[in-house]
Amino acid sequence: MSEVKQETTHLFCVPERTPLSEHKPLTPTDFKSDVKPDWCPSCGDFGVLTSLQKACSALGLQPKDILTVSGIGCSSNLPGFFKTYGMHTLHGRALPVATGAKLANPDLTVIITGGDGDGYGIGVGHFLHTVRRNLDLTYIVMDNQIYGLTTGQASATTEKGVKTKSTPEGVIETPVNPMALALVSGATFVARTFSGEPNHMAEVMAKAIQHKGFSLVDCFSPCVTYNKINTYTWFKQRVYKLEEKGHDPKNFSQAMTKAFEWGEHIPLGVFYENTEVPTYEDLDPTIQRFGPAVKQRLGLTEKEQAEILEGFL
Amino acid sequence: MSNAFNLWVGGAAGDGIASCGETFIKICARLGLHAYAYNSYQSVIRGGHVLFQTSVGPEKVWTQSDDCDILIALNQDTIDRESRDARKGVLFNADRFKLEDNSLRPGARSLGLPIFKLSPNPLMQNTVALGALMKLTGLPFETLANLLRETFKKKGEQIQEANVQVAKSGYDYAAQNFPDLGISIPTGSKRRLIMSGNQAYAVGALAAGCKFYSAYPMTPASSIMHYLAPKGPRYGMVFKQAEDEIAALNMAIGAGHAGVRAMTGTSGGGFSLMTEAVGLAAMIEAPVVIVEVQRGGPSTGLPTKTEQGDLFQVLGASQGEYPKIVIAPLTLEDAFYTTAEAFNLAEKYQCPVIILSDLLLSEHQETVDGLDLNVKIDRGVWAKPKENGDEFKRYLDTDTGVSPRAIPGQEGMAYVAGSDEHDEKGELISDVATDPHTRNKMMNKRMRKMEYAARDLKPPILEGPKDAELTLVGWGSSYNMMKRMMTAFNQNGQNRINILPLRTIWPFPWKEVSEVLYRSRKAMIMEANYTAQMARLIRQETGFFIPHRWLKYDGEPFYPGSTYQKIEEVLKA
Secondary structure (H helix, E strand, C coil): EEEECCCCCCCCCCCCCCCHHHHHCCCCCEEECCCCCCCCCCCCCHHHHHHHHHHHHHHCHHHHHEEEEEEHHHCHHHHHHHHHHEECCCCHHHHHHHHHHHHHHCEEEEEEEEEHHHHHHHHHHHHHHHHHCCCCCCEEEEEEEEEECCCCCCCCCCCCCCCCCCCCCCCCCCCHHHHHHHCCCCCEEEEEEEEECCHHHHHHHHHHHHHCCEEEEEEECCCCCCCCCCHHHHCCEEEEHHHHHCCCCCHHHHHHHHHHCCCCCEEEEEEEEECCCCCCCCCCHHHHCCCCHHHCCCCCCHHHHHHHCCCCC | CCCCEEEEEEECCCCCCCCCHHHHHHHHHHCCCCEEEECCCCCCCEEEEEEEEEEECCCCCCCCCCCCCEEEEEHHHHHHHHHHHEEEEEEEECCCCCCHHCCCCCEEEEEEEEHHHHCHHHHHHHHHHHHHHHHHHCCCCEEEEEEHHHHHHHHHHHHHHHHHHHHHHHHHHHHHCCCCCCCCCCCCCCCCEEEEEHHHHHEEEEEEEEEEEEEEECCCCHCCCCCCHHHHHHHEEEEEEECCCCHHHHHHHHHCCCCEEEEEEEEHHHHHHHHHHHHHHHHHHHCEEEEEEECEEECCCCCCCCCCCCCCHHHHCCCCCCCCCCCCCCCCCHHHHHHHHHHHHHHHHEEEEEEEEEEHHCCCEEECCCCCCCCCCCCEEEECCCCCCCHHHHHCCCCCCCHHHHHHHHCCCCCEEEEEEECCCCCCCCCCCCCHHEEEHHHHHHHHHHHHHHHCCCCCEEEEECCCCEEEEEEHHHHHHHHHHHHHHHHHCCCEEEEEEEEECCCCCHHHHHHHHHCCCEEEEEEEECCCHHHHHHHHCCCCCCEEEEEECCCCCCCCHHHHHHHHHHCCC
């Protein structure tokens, strides 16, 4: 391993985003890591992973320019199988970690992946606040309406009445509605897809990554082991595509109405997109004046030193 | 015990006590004097009893004092509570408040000011008092006038001059009506810097090239945020107020991982929320600096009072065993340099560095000498992509345990940083098959870093005569009182006490501490908590039991009188 000792103020190699014109054409395989996914056979998360690989290669993104951040849970293992820079963090804390990384280097394409327990359960506080900040992040939630890794307890999106290990007589709480929650929190891109529709999923993900601002992609990603209710078949009988029904994603109240549609008919697609809202990075005074923090020289100039000390005289 | 001049300013929160006291110490610092100020306040925005205690003098002043020379009382409550502690006199608004002669000390003067006559606005009573104080102390009025002009610069000349005029009326009234109290404070020529501990941390971060500060408001750490929030956009530091402390530290870890120097600050309660993420930083080997400013606990406890009760919380934070560095600065200069050093250590050893402060150290203000903002910056070891196409190993097992680092965006080194146990490449070993060999290897690699960090940290230094009768051991803000006690007890070349201040907390410098303590004639711990946590840590790490204890957990700092008495008792025992 070649080592570089850094006594000076600069990294030897400042991360530079590869310009679009120099992008090497890549295929989904280029985003495959050497690690084989450890999900149960036919888990919905496989569809999410391949759709994400498709979306990134279709967009011509370079793996080194992507940071994939996850929390904890079956689906949070995704960064290990996706050949980009990755972080596999704490249960429920992927969003704040991603926020810090994005603010440090806004040139990165930051994608967060995780499950419903991670994002809508333990991490729902961060979810709401990250949504309202509108950083340019893409949040992919593999929603299987159950805690899989801990072997089948009720999650925040488990429907009322469903019997799980932790709710032997059925859930008595109202489930979180992630679409509505994102919308009222000020999300600028809200979409839903289904692992059983991988092409549609890849298209929606590509749109989400391209969206400048916070985008939520809620993915129905069936847990074949612990959720015997919300199965592939269950979804296939119910889902339909909004874009085929003339839905206007610019219409907030229509999106809100669709967010509450559940039961016999469940909508997929882009519920809402608002391209008029500036991102957090575009408004942050320091980033605006100095650009990415990661590229700045460390230490103060003599003038700055004198100015700071003057404040204490 | 000291030739310092002590001014106290008391009143209810909202009376302008701090601004009055701060103006005075700033004047003194500008006149080349040393100054120390501690503000005793409560968790209310209006009301309560606030007492701003200052000590100034031509020689170093280490602490606040047991009583004052002059008391400026801004309400009746302060007159009733504190007048007996004024040696020379009490300045107060004679139009609104009453001071009975029998509530004064013998020889002290009642210094009533007819505020309604002297000021068009009774709210400016503290400015009138400051003017009178200039006369009583013999300090130049112009220094006050200039400072007032600076303070009200944004409000225009009219307001500036109105304030100067009101101060002058106080000065003139004192000249005509008050006796000479025999106070003289010899001034110097060098203007001194005056700042708080939290400001020292903040300036240390700026100097060290910290580019990201995230925090959630919590007394007594918030003033770091208050200093940095406006300075960020000026010096290129991104400041992010987080939704809670969990997010604050996780954001800082994200930023540190992405390649910038990142810091967060909080108090014990917020640190409780952060603990899980402290372990995350250690596991993914992300550099991050955390300032933990202790206040009175447990739970909400004493939000505006000092304590040193979080030592074990910080040492025991997060599950499992992992490398971390804990430093508890002793002085304001130390607070500044420790912060700069913390960033180097965090990047060199790729682990969390916790700066453990306490309310008294963080919030008290003191004149400081010798701050050099041109600090050394050492970013540790960085990886380069291998030319022969070999796979990059982010967690390479090396002799020092430190693996060359790469950051997202760099060509050819993409890897996954995992909070699960992982191998050298970063691949998880926890899920599919157990791998005891790799687990041991990676655990050893991480923990090995501490052996090298331990050599990199400053060892504790015994101050004072080697063979003193008593060795006083303490940490954090106790240091200033220990210094004051050493000066007081060792006058005329006596060998009565020496002091062992502990700054490097973890890895614990057990060798150096053992060497001092096993040779000491008598030892006493002095710390602001109930269970003598530092003494317990010393016993754990060295086997040495410190028999004498001077503990305080009432929220107020150590005072010189009672501390002196305690030491005398122990010396006699």
